[in-house]
Amino acid sequence: MKICLGVPTNRLIKPKTVKSLLELIVHSKCDFKIIISDRGYNTSENRNYIAAQAVKNNCDYLFFVDDDIIVQPDTLDKLLAHKKDIVGGVYKTKYEVQDDVVEYLDEKRPTGLFECKAIGTGCLLIKCDVFKRLPTPWFKYEWYKNGMIKRSHDWIFCEDARNAGYKVWADNNLRIKHIGQKEF
Numbered sequence: 469m470k471i472c473l474g475v476p477t478n479r480l481i482k483p484k485t486v487k488s489l490l491e492l493i494v495h496s497k498c499d500f501k502i503i504i505s506d507r508g509y510n511t512s513e514n515r516n517y518i519a520a521q522a523v524k525n526n527c528d529y530l531f532f533v534d535d536d537i538i539v540q541p542d543t544l545d546k547l548l549a550h551k552k553d554i555v556g557g558v559y560k561t562k563y564e565v566q567d568d569v570v571e572y573l574d575e576k577r578p579t580g581l582f583e584c585k586a587i588g589t590g591c592l593l594i595k596c597d598v599f600k601r602l603p604t605p606w607f608k609y610e611w612y613k614n615g616m617i618k619r620s621h622d623w624i625f626c627e628d629a630r631n632a633g634y635k636v637w638a639d640n641n642l643r644i645k646h647i648g649q650k651e652f
Contacts, residue, residue, distance in 0.1 A: 469529070471498045471544065472522035472596070475536040476514030477506050478611040482647050488538045495541035501525045511623040515589065515607040530599075534590035537576050538564065538645040545644060550581055554629055556592035558640035562648030569646075570638050571623065577640070584638045586626035591644050602628055 473489065475481060481504070503521050505514040515532065524532040531544055547555050560566045566567060568577070569588030589607075599606060601640065606628070607621035626636045 469498050469548075470501065470525070470527045471496075472501045472503060472525065472527040472530045474515070474518035474522065474532050475504045475535055476508075476511050476532070478508070478511065478514070480536065481535040481651060483530070483537075484538050484645075484647060485533070485535055487539070488554070488571060491541040492539055492544055496544055498544070500502060501527055502513065504540060510609070512605070512607040512609055513639045515621060516605050519599050519606050522596050524583060527596050530594045530596055532589050532592045536578055536647040537606060538647065539591060540643050543591065543642055543644070544593070546639065548565075550637060550639065552593075552637045553595040553598050553634050554592070554626070555637040555639060556570075556587040556589070557579075557642035557644045558638050559588065559644040559646045562646040568640070569622075570640075571626075580641055581639050582637050584626075585636065586623040587638045589622045589625065590646065591642075592622075598629060598634060600631055 470493055503518050505517045506541060507517050509516040558568050558570050561569055571585040573585055607625055609617050609621055610619040612618045
């Protein structure tokens with residue numbers, strides 16, 4: 469199985485992120501195409517570039533890991549085992565007020581694997597066939613008139629995928645950390 473490991477960045481990749489990705493690669497039995505994209509002015513442009521390269525290189529899956537995320541060596545294996553088109557690991561925001569980077573289908577926080585409305589792309593596995601069925605750009609922002617972001621590319625991608633008939637899944641049993649001023 470060929471996996472595109474995509475790291476979008478507009479800054480430096482955190483050393484702990486690099487260490488966790490190296491451990492994941494050593495642990496995994498997959499064939500990897502690794503793309504670290506710093507081409508775009510924003511994360512959305514970098515994600516689109518990485519997704520296009522994943523499709524162009526005939527990868528089976530694209531595994532996004534952001535430049536400030538720490539994954540466990542078996543994270544990819546666990547996400548692949550779910551056999552879903554779109555599945556991600558739940559992690560926290562990196563701000564003082566902590567929230568899960570996921571939009572639940574209802575008010576309660578499920579355990580294990582569950583369907584959701586949207587999930588952050590910081591740790592997200594996407595079957596490359598999904599990109600072949602969705603219109604481009606796959607990742608884009610919705611803006612307020614004052615130039616601030618109204619909705620992020622994560623939520624818009626998930627909405628577009630759901631509108632195309634895909635389900636979006638999340639696994640909150642994974643141990644994923646998000647690096648801010650400290651690890652959350």
